[in-house]
Amino acid sequence: MTQTNSFNTETTLTVNDKQYSYHSLATLQNANIGDVNRLPFSLRILLENLLRQEDGMTVSKEDIEALVKWDAKAAPDKEIFFMPARVLLQDFTGVPAVADLAAMRNAVARLGGDPQKINPFTPADLVIDHSVQVDSFGSHDSFRINAAHELERNRERYKFLRWGQNSLNNFRVVPPDNGIVHQINLEHLAPVAMTTERNGATWVYPDTLIGTDSHSTMINGLGVLGWGVGGIEAEAALLGQPCSLLIPQVVGFRLDGIPAAGVTSTDIVLTITQKLRAHGVVGKFVEFYGPGLAHLTLADRATIANMAPEYGATCGLFPIDEKTTEYLQISGRGDNVALVEAYYKAQGMWYSPEQTTPDYSAELTFDLGSVEACLAGPSRPQDRVTLSSVRESFREALIQQLQQKDDTIDQAAASQWQNDHGQKMMTSPELATDVAESTHAFETSVPVKQANGEAYNLGHGSVVIASITSCTNTSNPGVMMAAGLLARNAVKRGLRSKPWVKTSLAPGSRVVTDYLKDAGLMESMEALNFHLVGYGCATCIGNSGPLPTHITDAINSGDLAVGAVLSGNRNFEGRVNAHVRANYLASPPLVVAYALAGNLNLDLARDPLGNDDNGEPVYLKDIWPTQKEIAAVIQKHVGAEQFDRSYADIFKGDKEWNALDVPEGDLFQWQDDSTYIKEPPFFNDLTPTPAPLTDISGARVLAMLGDSVTTDHISPAGSIAEGSPAANYLIEQGVAQKDFNSYGSRRGNHEVMMRGTFANIRLRNLLAPGTEGGVTRHLPEGTAMSIYDASAKYLAAGTQLMVLAGKEYGTGSSRDWAAKGPKLLGINAVIAESFERIHRSNLVGMGILPMQFKAGDSAASLGLTGEETFAIAGLNELTPGQMLEVVATSADGSSKTFAVLTRIDTANEIEYFRHGGILSYVLRQTLATS
Numbered sequence: 001m002t003q004t005n006s007f008n009t010e011t012t013l014t015v016n017d018k019q020y021s022y023h024s025l026a027t028l029q030n031a032n033i034g035d036v037n038r039l040p041f042s043l044r045i046l047l048e049n050l051l052r053q054e055d056g057m058t059v060s061k062e063d064i065e066a067l068v069k070w071d072a073k074a075a076p077d078k079e080i081f082f083m084p085a086r087v088l089l090q091d092f093t094g095v096p097a098v099a100d101l102a103a104m105r106n107a108v109a110r111l112g113g114d115p116q117k118i119n120p121f122t123p124a125d126l127v128i129d130h131s132v133q134v135d136s137f138g139s140h141d142s143f144r145i146n147a148a149h150e151l152e153r154n155r156e157r158y159k160f161l162r163w164g165q166n167s168l169n170n171f172r173v174v175p176p177d178n179g180i181v182h183q184i185n186l187e188h189l190a191p192v193a194m195t196t197e198r199n200g201a202t203w204v205y206p207d208t209l210i211g212t213d214s215h216s217t218m219i220n221g222l223g224v225l226g227w228g229v230g231g232i233e234a235e236a237a238l239l240g241q242p243c244s245l246l247i248p249q250v251v252g253f254r255l256d257g258i259p260a261a262g263v264t265s266t267d268i269v270l271t272i273t274q275k276l277r278a279h280g281v282v283g284k285f286v287e288f289y290g291p292g293l294a295h296l297t298l299a300d301r302a303t304i305a306n307m308a309p310e311y312g313a314t315c316g317l318f319p320i321d322e323k324t325t326e327y328l329q330i331s332g333r334g335d336n337v338a339l340v341e342a343y344y345k346a347q348g349m350w351y352s353p354e355q356t357t358p359d360y361s362a363e364l365t366f367d368l369g370s371v372e373a374c375l376a377g378p379s380r381p382q383d384r385v386t387l388s389s390v391r392e393s394f395r396e397a398l399i400q401q402l403q404q405k406d407d408t409i410d411q412a413a414a415s416q417w418q419n420d421h422g423q424k425m426m427t428s429p430e431l432a433t434d435v436a437e438s439t440h441a442f443e444t445s446v447p448v449k450q451a452n453g454e455a456y457n458l459g460h461g462s463v464v465i466a467s468i469t470s471c472t473n474t475s476n477p478g479v480m481m482a483a484g485l486l487a488r489n490a491v492k493r494g495l496r497s498k499p500w501v502k503t504s505l506a507p508g509s510r511v512v513t514d515y516l517k518d519a520g521l522m523e524s525m526e527a528l529n530f531h532l533v534g535y536g537c538a539t540c541i542g543n544s545g546p547l548p549t550h551i552t553d554a555i556n557s558g559d560l561a562v563g564a565v566l567s568g569n570r571n572f573e574g575r576v577n578a579h580v581r582a583n584y585l586a587s588p589p590l591v592v593a594y595a596l597a598g599n600l601n602l603d604l605a606r607d608p609l610g611n612d613d614n615g616e617p618v619y620l621k622d623i624w625p626t627q628k629e630i631a632a633v634i635q636k637h638v639g640a641e642q643f644d645r646s647y648a649d650i651f652k653g654d655k656e657w658n659a660l661d662v663p664e665g666d667l668f669q670w671q672d673d674s675t676y677i678k679e680p681p682f683f684n685d686l687t688p689t690p691a692p693l694t695d696i697s698g699a700r701v702l703a704m705l706g707d708s709v710t711t712d713h714i715s716p717a718g719s720i721a722e723g724s725p726a727a728n729y730l731i732e733q734g735v736a737q738k739d740f741n742s743y744g745s746r747r748g749n750h751e752v753m754m755r756g757t758f759a760n761i762r763l764r765n766l767l768a769p770g771t772e773g774g775v776t777r778h779l780p781e782g783t784a785m786s787i788y789d790a791s792a793k794y795l796a797a798g799t800q801l802m803v804l805a806g807k808e809y810g811t812g813s814s815r816d817w818a819a820k821g822p823k824l825l826g827i828n829a830v831i832a833e834s835f836e837r838i839h840r841s842n843l844v845g846m847g848i849l850p851m852q853f854k855a856g857d858s859a860a861s862l863g864l865t866g867e868e869t870f871a872i873a874g875l876n877e878l879t880p881g882q883m884l885e886v887v888a889t890s891a892d893g894s895s896k897t898f899a900v901l902t903r904i905d906t907a908n909e910i911e912y913f914r915h916g917g918i919l920s921y922v923l924r925q926t927l928a929t930s
Contacts, residue, residue, distance in 0.1 A: 007033075009024050009051050019201075022343065025047065037356075042287055042315065047067050066247065076248055083243075088127075090129050090180075091176075096748055099680055101120075102668040120168060121238065122237055127184050133146065134539065167665070167668075174651060175652070177536070179508050179536070186222060191333070193344070194206065194207045214227075223317070227314045232842050235919060241922055254289055264478065269304045271371050272307075273376070285315050286316045303479075311382070332640050374386050378397045378584060390600060429445070446557050446560065456500060461561070461582070462562045465563075466503050469539040473568075474567070477515060481515075481519065482625055496596070497598075503595050504539065540570055542719075565584045572812060607619075682917070700869060705805040707806035709763075711815040715817040717744060720740040721759070775787065791826050804830075808835075809839065823846040844918075864896070884899070
C-alpha cells in the first residue's frame with residue numbers, strides 16, 4: 001500500500017534514547033481544518049488510524065477532514081475505514097476462521113493461484129478457551145478430569161489449530177487450560193502502544209483490535225479501542241481488508257462519587273448496563289470520564305468495558321491514565337510503560353480530570369455512590385434487581401411461565417404468593433421438615449435422596465448451579481478476593497454449600513488461582529466445593545456440564561423452575577443449562593452466598609444463609625468482608641510475580657498439547673470421515689467473477705420470530721439434543737451419543753452446524769404456534785417438521801427462503817454461524833424491525849440481505865401470517881440504505897405491498913453482497929493479484 005501524508009503529520013518521538021516515528025495529532029491540530037482536541041478519545045484513535053492508513057484510495061484526505069469536522073449531534077452518515085492493529089480469536093469462532101482460510105487456499109489452488117497468498121495480513125492471536133465443560137466438580141481432581149475430557153473430545157480440532165499455527169504466518173495460538181481470551185488479552189497480550197518496522201523506521205501507534213467475541217470490549221478498560229465482530233468480518237481483517245463503519249455518535253458517561261462499602265464492580269456494571277440500555281446506545285461508542293475514574297481500579301474498568309454488548313454499545317472506552325500504566329507495571333509489562341506514557345501524552349490522548357470535556361453526542365452522569373448490591377435476571381443482563389428484590393423478581397417470572405403453560409392457574413393464589421414479602425424464611429425451603437402437600441403449583445416440591453443418604457425437597461427456585469465463571473469478573477482481584485474472604489468467613493461459622501447446588505470455579509487466567517492460593521483462600525473456597533474446574537469460558541457460555549441425575553430427575557418430575565447464579569455476563573434463556581429456567585448474574589461473593597443459601601426465594605438482605613454449629617442463624621452481613629480487608633489482601637498477594645509466572649510459557653502448552661500429531665503442508669488434507677473438521681462449501685463453485693444479482697421471488701418464510709431473538713436462538717450452541725437433526729447426522733456417522741460433544745466444539749463441521757441452526761430449545765417460531773425449538777411448518781401444505789428438514793425440502797424444490805423478525809434481531813454474542821447457518825439453509829433475506837450491529841454485518845458478510853420494516857411497521861401491523869410468498873425486485877441496482885418494495889401474496893391470490901429499508905449501510909457492503917459475501921470478495925481480490 002502506497003502511503004500518503006496530506007497533512008504532513010509524520011514526526012518523531014524519542015523515548016529512552018530510541019527514536020519512533022508517528023503521525024502527530026498535534027500537528028494536524030495546526031492544519032486549520034478543525035479542532036482535533038474537541039474530539040472524544042475514541043475518535044482521536046480512529047483519526048490516527050486514518051492518518052497512518054491514508055493511501056488516497058481506501059483512506060483519502062477527505063476522510064480525515066470529515067472525522068476532524070465530526071458533528072457530535074448529527075446522525076452518522078459518513079463511512080470510514082478502520083484497520084485494527086490486531087485480531088483476537090477464541091477457539092469456537094477461531095476454528096471456522098482457520099477452516100475458511102484453509103478452504104480459501106484450496107480454492108485459490110483450484111483456480112490456478114498461489115495458495116500461500118492466503119495468510120493473516122494482520123497479526124492474530126487465538127486463545128483456546130471455549131471448549132472446557134464442567135463434567136466434574138466439587139473435587140480436587142475436577143480440573144484434571146475436565147482437562148482430560150476436553151483434550152479427548154477436541155483432539156481433532158486441536159490438531160487442526162496446531163496445523164494453522166505451523167502453516168499460517170502471523171498467527172499465534174494460546175493452548176487450552178490457560179484462561180479466557182479477554183483476560184489473557186488484558187493481562188498479557190495487549191501492549192497498549194504498538195510498534196512495527198517500516199521503511200527503516202520504528203513506528204509507534206495505538207494498540208487497537210477487533211475480536212470474534214463480542215466481549216472483546218473488555219480491553220477498552222485498558223484504554224485499547226476494540227470491539228467484537230463476527231468471524232466473517234474478522235477473517236476479512238485477517239486478510240488485510242479494513243472494517244467499514246459510519247463515524248459513530250459518542251456518548252459521554254461521567255462518573256462521580258465513591259462506591260459505598262460492600263459494593264462490588266459487578267453491582268456497578270449491572271447498574272450502568274441498566275442505565276445505558278434505557279438511554280439507548282446501540283451502534284454508538286460510549287466513553288467514560290470524570291472524577292469517579294479515580295475510584296475504579298483497572299480491573300473495575302475492565303469489568304464495565306466487558307459488558308458493552310449488554311448495554312448495547314459498540315465499545316465502552318476508558319481513557320489511558322496512571323491507572324493504565326500502573327496495571328502494565330503490575331502485570332509484567334513494565335518495559336512498555338515509558339513508551340505508552342510518552343506517546344499518549346504527545347498525542348493528547350492521556351487523560352487527566354482537569355482537561356476540557358470533549359464534545360459528546362449525549363452526556364450522562366452517574367453517581368457511583370448510588371449503587372447498591374444487585375443481580376440481573378432471570379433471563380436478561382439488563383434486568384437489574386436489587387438483592388432484596390430477587391425473590392420478588394423470580395416469583396413474578398415463575399407466575400408468568402406457569403400461566404403461559406396453564407391458563408387455569410389460581411390467580412388469587414398467584415397474587416398472594418407473589419406479594420408474600422413479609423414472610424421471613426429461617427431456612428432453605430428444601431430442608432423444611434413440615435412440608436405439607438402442595439395446595440398450588442407455586443409450592444411444588446419433589447423429594448430427593450442422594451446416594452450418600454442426604455435428603456431434601458427440590459422446588460421452584462432451588463439454586464442448582466452456583467458458578468464463578470470466566471469473562472466479566474474473574475479478571476478482578478477485588479471481587480475474587482472478596483469471594484475467597486467470604487468463603488473463609490463462612491467456613492469459620494460452620495456454613496457449607498447446599499448439597500443440591502453444582503458449584504464451580506472457572507477463572508479467566510492462572511493468575512487468579514495463584515493469588516488465591518498465595519492468600520490462603522483457595523482452601524476455604526474448596527471447603528465450600530468451589531474447586532477449580534478449568535481455565536476457560538464455562539457456565540456463562542453454556543458449558544455448565546450435566547447436572548447430577550437425581551437433580552434432573554426431580555426437575556423433570558415436578559416440571560420445576562430451578563435457578564442458577566453465575567458471575568458471567570449472559571443469562572439468556574436456554575443458555576446456561578437446558579434444565580434451568582431462572583438465571584441470575586451476580587458478583588463472585590454473591591455466587592458463594594447463593595451456594596450457601598440454596599434458593600432464590602430467600603431474601604439474602606434479611607434471611608439467614610444457614611445456621612452455625614450452635615444452631616444460631618448466620619446472615620450475609622455477618623460474613624461479608626470489609627473493603628479494608630479486601631484491599632489489604634490484594635496489596636499483599638497480587639503482584640508482578642504472579643503474572644510473570646503464569647505467562648512465562650503461555651504459547652508453549654503442556655506435554656499433551658505438544659504430543660499431538662500435527663498435519664503438515666500448505667494445503668490442509670481434509671478427511672472425509674471427520675465429524676469435527678470438514679471443508680466448508682462456501683467456495684466450492686466460486687467463479688473468478690460474480691454473477692449478477694437476481695431478484696427474490698416466490699420466497700417462503702422459514703421462521704417467523706418475535707422480539708429479542710438472540711444469536712443463541714439462531715446459532716447452534718450448547719449441547720446437541722438427542723433426536724435433533726444434528727444428533728441424527730452424528731449417529732449416521734457412527735458417533736455415539738456420549739461423544740456428541742457440543743455444537744461449539746463442532747463449529748468446523750458445517751453439516752452439524754447447519755442442522756443445529758435455529759434449533760435452540762427456547763426458540764418460538766410463530767409459524768408453528770405452541771411449539772418450542774427448531775420447528776416450522778412446510779408450506780403450502782402446512783406440515784410441521786424441523787427447520788432443517790423443511791429447508792432441505794425447499795432447497796430441493798428451488799424455493800427461496802426468508803425470515804421475518806421483530807426488534808433487536810440477532811442480539812447477544814457475535815456468532816458467525818448465526819449467519820453461516822442461515823446461508824446454508826437457503827435463507828436469502830431477513831426482514832426485521834431492528835438488528836443488532838454485529839449480526840447485521842454478518843448477514844451482509846454471508847450474502848444475506850438484511851431489511852428493516854419502516855418505523856411503526858411490523859409483521860403483525862401489516863397483517864402478515866408468514867404463509868405468504870414474497871417478492872422483492874431491484875436487487876441488481878442496490879444502493880446503501882435504499883428503500884425496496886416487498887410484495888406478499890396470500891394463498892387466495894390477494895397481496896400486500898409494503899416498503900422496507902435495505903440495511904446494507906455502506907458502498908463497501910454493497911460490493912460484499914454482490915460477491916455473495918465478504919470472503920468470496922477477498923478471495924477474488926487475492927486471485928486478481930496472484
